[in-house]
Amino acid sequence: xxxxxxxxxxxxxxxxxxxxxxxxxxxxxxxxxxxxxxxxxxxxxxxxxxxxxxxxxxxxxxxx
Amino acid sequence: xxxxxxxxxxxxxxxxxxxxxxxxxxxxxxxxxxxxxxxxxxxxxxxxxxxxxxxxxxxxxxxxxxxxxxxxxxxxxxxxxxxxxxxxxxxxxxxxxxxxxxxxxxxxxxxxxxxxxxxxxxxxxxxxxxxxxxxxxxxxxxxxxxxxxxxxxxxxxxxxxxxxxxxxxxxxxxxxxxxxxxxxxxxxxxxxxxxxxxxxxxxxxxxxxxxxxxxxxxxxxxxxxxxxxxxxxxxxxxxxxxxxxxxxxxxxxxxxxxxxxxxxxxxxxxxxxxxxxxxxxxxxxxxxxxxxxxxxxxxxxxxxxxxxxxxxxxxxxxxxxxxxxxxxxxxxxxxxxxxxxxxxxxxxxxxxxxxxxxxxxxxxxxxxxxxxxxxxxxxxxxxxxxxxxxxxxxxxxxxxxxxxxxxxxxxxxxxxxxxxxxxxxxxxxxxxxxxxxxxxxxxxxxxxxxxxxxxxxxxxxx
Numbered sequence: 164x165x166x167x168x169x170x171x172x173x174x175x176x177x178x179x180x181x182x183x184x185x186x187x188x189x190x191x192x193x194x195x196x197x198x199x200x201x202x203x204x205x206x207x208x209x210x211x212x213x214x215x216x217x218x219x220x221x222x223x224x225x226x227x
Numbered sequence: 228x229x230x231x232x233x234x235x236x237x238x239x240x241x242x243x244x245x246x247x248x249x250x251x252x253x254x255x256x257x258x259x260x261x262x263x264x265x266x267x268x269x270x271x272x273x274x275x276x277x278x279x280x281x282x283x284x285x286x287x288x289x290x291x292x293x294x295x296x297x298x299x300x301x302x303x304x305x306x307x308x309x310x311x312x313x314x315x316x317x318x319x320x321x322x323x324x325x326x327x328x329x330x331x332x333x334x335x336x337x338x339x340x341x342x343x344x345x346x347x348x349x350x351x352x353x354x355x356x357x358x359x360x361x362x363x364x365x366x367x368x369x370x371x372x373x374x375x376x377x378x379x380x381x382x383x384x385x386x387x388x389x390x391x392x393x394x395x396x397x398x399x400x401x402x403x404x405x406x407x408x409x410x411x412x413x414x415x416x417x418x419x420x421x422x423x424x425x426x427x428x429x430x431x432x433x434x435x436x437x438x439x440x441x442x443x444x445x446x447x448x449x450x451x452x453x454x455x456x457x458x459x460x461x462x463x464x465x466x467x468x469x470x471x472x473x474x475x476x477x478x479x480x481x482x483x484x485x486x487x488x489x490x491x492x493x494x495x496x497x498x499x500x501x502x503x504x505x506x507x508x509x510x511x512x513x514x515x516x517x518x519x520x521x522x523x524x525x526x527x528x529x530x531x532x533x534x535x536x537x538x539x540x541x542x543x544x545x546x547x548x549x550x551x552x553x554x555x556x557x558x559x560x561x562x563x564x565x566x567x568x569x570x571x572x573x574x575x576x577x578x579x580x581x582x583x584x585x586x587x588x589x590x591x592x593x594x595x596x597x598x599x600x601x602x603x604x605x606x607x608x609x610x611x612x613x614x615x616x617x618x619x620x621x622x623x624x625x626x627x628x629x630x631x632x633x634x635x636x637x638x639x640x641x642x643x644x645x646x647x648x649x650x651x652x653x654x655x656x657x658x659x660x661x662x663x664x665x666x667x668x669x670x671x672x673x674x675x676x677x678x679x680x681x682x683x684x685x686x687x688x689x
Contacts, residue, residue, distance in 0.1 A: 177570075
């Protein structure tokens with residue numbers, strides 16, 4: 164699942180559940196997940212290393 | 228112990244260490260009941276404003292203190308913790324009392340038995356004086372989000388004492404207990420200890436049992452002491468891990484000791500006064516012969532994403548049932564962050580656990596030829612209550628992210644880490660020096676910390 168798709172589904176679900184306040188937290192988590200996926204230590208099924216799900220450069224600020 | 232106990236003119240001084248208090252009891256200058264009564268009086272005097280405690284166990288503490296005095300008078304000496312008042316972060320089960328986790332979610336809970344570490348403290352003769360306030364379910368760094376109200380810094384009640392073990396730190400700083408037992412998932416012992424000018428120890432992963440302790444992240448959580456000195460932390464750590472309390476130590480020298488100072492990520496976001504106090508401490512150690520080497524970790528930028536995917540996913544798993552059944556009982560921000568964790572995909576949690584191994588190898592490599600690593604504990608001084616952002620130089624940063632920045636790595640990797648005071652800022656707010664030891668070698672780390680503490684100037688070491 165791409166991060167873009169994940170974020171869409173997560174925010175839709177949060178709003179359905181009456182939790183619109185989660186949107187900024189989910190957006191921050193999405194940035195953090197992007198950074199995690201782009202880390203150079205990730206391997207993939209080709210047998211190589213490097214991120215398999217590049218989604219381009221995203222701001223790297225991490226809500227914790 | 229490695230240092231002679233100081234003869235204080237006031238055996239009930241709120242600044243006495245456990246070592247000092249234990250010696251004063253054995254010299255007949257005071258009693259456990261007197262120490263306990265003084266702590267309870269201090270609680271009565273200041274806790275309505277500091278709010279360090281959720282539950283004060285006054286009646287049982289007096290009974291335990293009287294029992295300790297009878298035992299000591301009869302020659303049944305259980306060691307340096309015998310008769311010493313200790314507080315516990317309200318995550319630890321104490322038989323017959325609530326373990327609230329600072330949350331209305333746990334309303335009605337009463338512990339049926341002691342946590343293992345509580346049993347060990349009792350066997351060592353400690354007096355349990357009360358359950359300390361915390362950031363709800365340990366998911367925070369300021370202790371502001373608690374069903375029982377925020378904890379206030381004893382030195383400046385407009386500030387947070389740090390968290391999540393904020394009540395623990397405040398209770399020791401304010402003379403309401405001689406030590407406290409906290410938990411540390413991303414820094415929750417070390418952060419408040421640094422903010423309050425105390426010694427705080429996060430032991431190595433697996434050192435201290437976790438049964439009877441409310442978890443946040445089973446991968447990252449560690450219980451440990453907040454104390455007034457490294458010697459005190461050593462005593463309490465030995466009791467918590469179920470080992471004989473060490474009282475004899477090999478003399479060591481700083482001369483030639485190889486020390487790695489973590490740079491780049493670990494020095495790029497720092498209050499200027501904190502930075503100066505840290506550099507002064509490093510210079511003091513170098514002046515006594517320590518060999519200071521600069522160290523960089525290639526994947527330091529991945530620390531925060533790895534941490535957040537582990538802590539929120541594991542926290543959300545523990546809280547899933549109550550988020551469905553009694554969500555309105557959480558404080559709003561803690562609830563929101565736990566709910567966010569429920570959306571983390573399994574593949575990303577697995578990536579975070581893989582990244583954990585990468586970071587562990589890098590810290591191991593940094594320690595392979597060095598005795599310890601050094602870095603500041605907290606990049607800022609104790610933050611003002613209500614502040615969500617903090618200015619560092621020309622940049623504004625979220626308070627929570629900044630407070631976790633220098634501590635969370637060692638929860639990820641499991642290395643033992645300890646903070647000692649290294650001075651105060653112009654506003655008299657404490658700063659902490661963090662010392663990190665080799666994997667599994669908490670006792671060695673404590674020995675190194677004792678050496679460092681002895682070589683910092685009195686103004687630096689609290």
